[in-house]
Amino acid sequence: TTQATTQNGDAFKFGKVDLDLLEQVDLLDRTFEKEGLVYHEDLLEAYLDKVGHAVTAGKQPENVVWRFHALRDPQPNAFALPNGSIYVNTGLLALLDDEGELAGVLAHEAIHVINRHTYLQNRSMRKKILAINILGTIAMWNPVGGVAGTAINVIANISPLLLTLSIFGYSRELEKEADGFFIRQAACDA
Numbered sequence: 339t340t341q342a343t344t345q346n347g348d349a350f351k352f353g354k355v356d357l358d359l360l361e362q363v364d365l366l367d368r369t370f371e372k373e374g375l376v377y378h379e380d381l382l383e384a385y386l387d388k389v390g391h392a393v394t395a396g397k398q399p400e401n402v403v404w405r406f407h408a409l410r411d412p413q414p415n416a417f418a419l420p421n422g423s424i425y426v427n428t429g430l431l432a433l434l435d436d437e438g439e440l441a442g443v444l445a446h447e448a449i450h451v452i453n454r455h456t457y458l459q460n461r462s463m464r465k466k467i468l469a470i471n472i473l474g475t476i477a478m479w480n481p482v483g484g485v486a487g488t489a490i491n492v493i494a495n496i497s498p499l500l501l502t503l504s505i506f507g508y509s510r511e512l513e514k515e516a517d518g519f520f521i522r523q524a525a526c527d528a
Contacts, residue, residue, distance in 0.1 A: 352401065356457045360401055363419045370409065370425075377408040377428055386444075389437055390424060393445045397452055406444065418447035420456040449516035 352360075370376050383406075390406035398404075402422035411427040418424045424447045426440070434440050450456065 350454045350457070352457075355461065359457065359460050360421060363421045363423070366419065367405075367421070367423050370407075375410050376425075377410045379408070382408055382431075386426065386440075389440050390444045390448075393441050394448050397448065399452055399454070402451055404448075416443050416447055418450045418456075420451055420454065422451055424448065424451070446516045453515065455516075 386406035386408065390404060394404045399422075402420075404422045405424070407423065407425050408431060409425040409427050412429040413427055414430040414433050416424065416426040416430055424444055426443060430443065431440075434443070
């Protein structure tokens, strides 16, 4: 197994707030399926699995099952849920030129999972934020609706934290960490 550490170097240990978030994430996976947002095509699913499992080989954190999905969304984006589900929007898949680019995207997202970025961000946000009007933010950010709007609304109803992360992303420091890992990994493989 892979052991993540917190920003102060301590080993990551699951607390109640983390397990609660994990339940919300599992519900989010099921809701994406139920709402028809996951794009199912056998060859694409096999390709995502092949590349994703190659990138995550030997990395098996606690409470993670690696799953790779295409999400019906024209926006060029990808995101990872802390349970190991990695979603690549069809809009991003259309822009990728080769397997190496897909591997880079999946590796970046996998590092967010491996290093427990969502849990750490959740802990940080819970300490800093007492109240947030997340639905107002959604309405201002995505007033058009449609498939992208449906995904945003599903996320908002299940987990405001995941919505906030999907809109505002991780901190620059966590994004830099995820990017740096892939660059170091690619250099080692060369």
